[in-house]
Amino acid sequence: MDDEKKINKSDDLKSDFEKLRLHYALILESVKILPWELDVSAMEMNNVFGMNILFSESNEKVNFSKWLEMIYPEDRELVLPSVKSILDGEVNESVIEYRIKKDTGDLIWLKTTAKIRSRDENGKPLIITGINQ
Structure with missing residues (x-):
């Protein structure tokens, strides 16, 4: 895998993680935990x-x-x-x-x-x- 693809994959993983973190934050906020x-x-x-x-x-x-x-x-x-x-x-x-x-x-x-x-x-x-x- 070349460097550009590695960077793009890393950026995609960060974006996916942030979406997941926000998703769980909203769930926990809704139940106030x-x-x-x-x-x-x-x-x-x-x-x-x-x-x-x-x-x-x-x-x-x-x-x-x-x-x-x-x-x-x-x-x-x-x-x-x-x-x-x-x-x-x-x-x-x-x-x-x-x-x-x-x-x-x-x-x-x-x-x-x-x-x-x-x-x-x-x-x-x-x-x-x-x-x-």
């Missing part, structure tokens, strides 16, 4: 299927810090101990329900299920995955 992944060392969230759909009306990316800010103030004190316990590796799994204040000012109830996917040699979490409903 949005998966995510947190790299604990960098505190960066990979919004696997565009968590912004649920939380943000703007084009602003929703990251871990933004998510914490969006938790309704009265609920934040209830949520933070659960977040800390999973980030510290004290528990393997966490399920919490709380309210989020969207950019529009609307409040929505959210259920977050999180699970530690991998740990370092000292048992500290490296990757936490979960879903928001």
Whole structure:
């Protein structure tokens, strides 16, 4: 296969993957299940299927810090101990329900299920995955 055909095939695969990703994002959006992944060392969230759909009306990316800010103030004190316990590796799994204040000012109830996917040699979490409903 010559180089031009390889490039075209690679472009076609990328296009097919993006169409499939969008397809699944729309399915998950319709049932309000949005998966995510947190790299604990960098505190960066990979919004696997565009968590912004649920939380943000703007084009602003929703990251871990933004998510914490969006938790309704009265609920934040209830949520933070659960977040800390999973980030510290004290528990393997966490399920919490709380309210989020969207950019529009609307409040929505959210259920977050999180699970530690991998740990370092000292048992500290490296990757936490979960879903928001």
